[in-house]
Amino acid sequence: MKILVIGGGGREHALCWKIAQSPLVAKIYAAPGNGGTDLEDKTINIDIKATDIEKLVEFAKTEKIDLTVVGPEDPLAMGIVNAFEKEGLRAFGPNADAAQLEASKAFAKEIMIDAGIPTAAYGEFTDLAAAKAYVEKHGAPIVVKADGLAAGKGVTVAKTSEEAIAALEEIFVDNAFGEAGSKVVIEEFLDGEEASYLAFTDGITVLPMVSSQDHKPAYDNDTGPNTGGMGAYSPAPVVTDELFNFATENIAYPLIRTMSDKGITFKGIIYAGLMVTKNGVKVLEFNARFGDPETQPVLSRLKSDIVPVFLACTDQTLDKVEIEWDENPTVCVVMASGGYPKSYEKGYEITGIADADKLEGVKVFHAGTETKNGKTVNTGGRVLGVTACGKGLEQTIGLAYDAVEKINWKDVHYRKDIGAKALKRMKK
Incomplete structure (x- = not known):
């Protein structure tokens, strides 16, 4: 093929x-x-x-x-x-109709409400005054989201009303996200731990992947601006077997059935960003494709041939497919250009990738790179996804960071706590 x-x-x-x-x-x-x-x-x-x-x-x-x-x-x-x-x-x-699930946060919210999928209370707005009034009425913490696609950067978790209003002004007045910000969704803040649920679907059957957890904020301890993701690991201990099954039966299946009722057959990847709260799991957002960087650690655990799974999704024969997963954990640390997700410099030579790749259990996935005159240089914000597969989570985190330390370029930046939440939860 x-x-x-x-x-x-x-x-x-x-x-x-x-x-x-x-x-x-x-x-x-x-x-x-x-x-x-x-x-x-x-x-x-x-x-x-x-x-x-x-x-x-x-x-x-x-x-x-x-x-x-x-x-x-x-x-x-x-x-x-x-x-x-x-x-x-x-x-x-x-x-295109099914992809609206990610392309419009307002559309996704409407689907969730119709499907009875647990999610945060929200309002949607097309003008600054009404949005400000909503923030002033409900107070902070509160979440402001550009409705359309913004490369993972259109979300502000505002700790104060002033921060929320500043985010609204950035969207409506500064036009920071262009057409993607012509509408905003403002949600209640959900307190808990995030996790990612991914599944294959052919519009009829749902075939879940293993759980994972992304790290959106740019800096350690989940501080700093939101990014496209600074690292991920799989499995996510916060996702118990009970929670995982709940996500399949009460989120994924109601989603595809409700979309089908609206005349939309959803084939591809269901990605549900989950918040595990003390009152149960709620959906933060849906994506309509593999997550990044979750794909790197998740596919590193997939033992089965992925191509027949893709074909079954397109042919609507997913009910005949079984997939096998490696039980060992995987960890991906994203190495980014200094300054990301704001402005950053490109064109710096990257050294040490081959040395990192030689470590047993390590695979360095490229993101924002290209080869120039025989040298690898950075061309984007997120540059590499250094991914390790080990025998236990602590050992795997150590292996990932051993590999990271072999790689360098000017102003390189990465979080040093990828997987720490999982270790803390496991020790409890």
Whole structure:
């Protein structure tokens, strides 16, 4: 088979790496890929942007691509799956209607309410005055979200009303997120511990993956601005077997059934961002694709061939698929450019990646990199996802950071506490 993987981040490198392990696959094209995908077995980077749907369709037809796997949210929201299917091409991911689940937080909230999925109380607004009045009425802490896609940066967990109003002004007045901020969702603050629930679905059947936990804030102890994710590990001890089963039966299945009732068949990945509170689990948000950086540790635990799972999702035969997982934990530490998620410098040479990759149980996934004159340089905010698989969580965290210490470039930044919450919970 020939596979096309769309996207150029750490998630897409992990997908190329996992797909390359399939005996069904002869060649993989990454569009546009990155400095890591270009080095991956069976994989070739092609210079087409993930959002250039017309060129991607043309490439898939010319090269007779058997399956396209869409990584990022933007092309999904733009209707890339619709465009491929219209041309008789097989693509893994939700169509434009289903992708609204991530592309519009207001749409997702409406689905949750209709489906009876537990979530935070909220209001939605299209003007600053009404939004301010809501904040002043309800007080802080409170959560402000740009309605549309903002690369994981459109959410402010405001500790004070002043902070919430400043976030609203950034969205409405400064136009920080463009069209994505034409509407805002303001939610009650939920106190608890976050976790990520991912599952494959063909619109009828749900096949859960293993649990994981992302780390959104930029700095240790969950401080600083929200990012696209500074690290993740799997499994997440906060997700008990009971909670995991609850998420499947009371969140994932009601979601796809309610969307089906509205005439929307959701095929692809269900990603539910969960908050585990003292009053039970509630959904913070839905994504319509693999999480990043959760994909790196989760797929590192997948023992089964992923390609038949993708095919079953597109063909609606997921009920016939079983998957096997490695019981050992995995930890991914994101190494970022200094200044991320705000402004940062690009083009610095990165050293030590090969040394880190030589450590047993370590895989360095590239995100914001490219090869220039034979050297790997940083080209994005999140640059590498250093991922380790070990025999126990403490040992695995240590292995991940041993690998991180071998890698360096100017102004590199990473959190030093990825997995600490899990260790603390386990010791309790």
